[in-house]
Amino acid sequence: MQLVKTGPKRYEDYRELMDIETGLQLEYYAKRLSGKRIAMVNATSYGGGVAEILHSLVPLVRDLGLEIDWWVLEGSNEFFTVTKIIHNCLQGQGETLTPEARALYLRYNEQNAAAIKDWDYDFVVIHDPQPAALIRHRNDGGRAKWIWRCHIDTSTPDPECWDFIYQYIKDYDACIFTMSDFVKENESLPGLTIFTPSIDPLSPKNRALEKEKVEEIVSRFGVDVGRPLITQISRFDPWKDPLGVIDVYRIVKKDFPSVQLALVGSMATDDPEGWDYLYRTLRKAGEDYDIKVVTNVNGVSGLEVNAFQSASSVVIQKSIREGFGLTVSEALWKRVPVVGGNIGGIRHQIDDGINGYLVETVEECADRVLTLLRNATLAAEMGEAGREKVRQNFLITTNILNYLRLFDSLHG
Ligand code: UDP
Numbered sequence: 001m002q003l004v005k006t007g008p009k010r011y012e013d014y015r016e017l018m019d020i021e022t023g024l025q026l027e028y029y030a031k032r033l034s035g036k037r038i039a040m041v042n043a044t045s046y047g048g049g050v051a052e053i054l055h056s057l058v059p060l061v062r063d064l065g066l067e068i069d070w071w072v073l074e075g076s077n078e079f080f081t082v083t084k085i086i087h088n089c090l091q092g093q094g095e096t097l098t099p100e101a102r103a104l105y106l107r108y109n110e111q112n113a114a115a116i117k118d119w120d121y122d123f124v125v126i127h128d129p130q131p132a133a134l135i136r137h138r139n140d141g142g143r144a145k146w147i148w149r150c151h152i153d154t155s156t157p158d159p160e161c162w163d164f165i166y167q168y169i170k171d172y173d174a175c176i177f178t179m180s181d182f183v184k185e186n187e188s189l190p191g192l193t194i195f196t197p198s199i200d201p202l203s204p205k206n207r208a209l210e211k212e213k214v215e216e217i218v219s220r221f222g223v224d225v226g227r228p229l230i231t232q233i234s235r236f237d238p239w240k241d242p243l244g245v246i247d248v249y250r251i252v253k254k255d256f257p258s259v260q261l262a263l264v265g266s267m268a269t270d271d272p273e274g275w276d277y278l279y280r281t282l283r284k285a286g287e288d289y290d291i292k293v294v295t296n297v298n299g300v301s302g303l304e305v306n307a308f309q310s311a312s313s314v315v316i317q318k319s320i321r322e323g324f325g326l327t328v329s330e331a332l333w334k335r336v337p338v339v340g341g342n343i344g345g346i347r348h349q350i351d352d353g354i355n356g357y358l359v360e361t362v363e364e365c366a367d368r369v370l371t372l373l374r375n376a377t378l379a380a381e382m383g384e385a386g387r388e389k390v391r392q393n394f395l396i397t398t399n400i401l402n403y404l405r406l407f408d409s410l411h412g
Pocket of ligand 1: 264296
């Protein structure tokens with residue numbers, strides 16, 4: 001495993017965005033836990049929601065007076081191919097996990113466990129299935145509390161795959177899921193805790209940008225700022241349905257010919273499937289120059305994602321499964337209404353008809369996008385409601401408070 005370096009962040013800067021109560025509680029728990037040592041472990045420092053959260057959460061927790069390190073697994077394409085199969089199976093769709101794949105998963109976990117020999121942490125938070133088996137190699141005599149944080153939608157997992165992962169999960173001191181719907185009834189899970197992930201309102205991705213800056217950035221990628229833009233930001237992955245988004249755009253385009261579509265996706269290091277799906281998306285977009293397909297390889301990072309979200313009249317998140325979907329909160333925070341799939345964590349963020357729409361099909365999605373494109377006042381009202389929803393529920397400070405409360409309860 002390798003340690004990830006993060007830039008500094010100051011808790012003070014977040015004060016004005018929080019309710020007084022959240023601030024008081026955060027400071028209370030930070031004081032109680034002062035000096036405690038935390039390890040965060042996940043599969044990648046770049047791409048996808050977990051890395052996004054840890055880049056903000058780790059330095060902020062440090063600034064609150066706790067010691068915290070962020071470790072990432074060392075893997076290879078073959079390991080990440082297997083962990084993507086596990087991810088897909090846990091979300092209910094994927095090829096079978098063969099005995100060879102299981103052995104490979106365990107071998108990489110064992111190799112990575114060499115780093116934990118000298119660990120002296122009070123709390124170890126393992127994110128998602130990739131590093132879940134590390135717990136088999138703990139040698140802290142039970143002193144550290146181990147927590148498994150599941151970010152994916154496990155409401156209808158492949159039973160064999162769930163059993164495979166469960167044999168490790170059952171040994172944890174606690175586990176965190178994003179929604180209670182993701183936990184099967186009667187499932188015996190240690191220290192089951194439910195809370196959502198969050199966005200960082202002050203990161204380059206989410207802080208307010210001047211209109212001129214937004215326009216300058218998206219123009220660089222060929223967007224005509226004089227015409228409406230609809231956008232989906234997400235990895236190129238079947239669960240995110242970028243091909244369905246192109247179908248939506250084509251329906252919208254018939255009634256609203258000036259519309260442009262941006263599909264913005266990062267290529268995560270732990271997602272070998274991504275390239276394949278990017279090529280499929282490009283083939284489907286074909287010669288339509290009003291579809292902009294851009295990635296981190298073309299120079300899209302947090303600031304550019306911010307600009308695309310801010311420049312959009314409507315953001316789409318047409319996922320088929322979604323653990324949470326940070327991109328929804330990111331857009332709502334920028335007062336942009338979101339039309340999203342009526343599934344998983346998206347349901348938690350979009351209040352249908354209030355800050356966006358929940359949809360089941362391509363046609364319904366196109367219909368809702370058209371409603372918002374035709375009615376700027378309605379879109380602005382929904383965007384405002386979205387901003388407040390995120391402020392109250394999905395900011396990084398609330399997420400940290402949830403972690404600290406859990407640590408405190410485990411600490412006894
Ligand atoms: N993201 C990004 N660049 C891109 C595409 C996505 O920075 O080109 C970010 C996106 O803004 C969000 C995260 O990656 O912060 C994706 O998190 P989400 O929860 O939406 O989905 P996941 O990839 O974890 O399934």
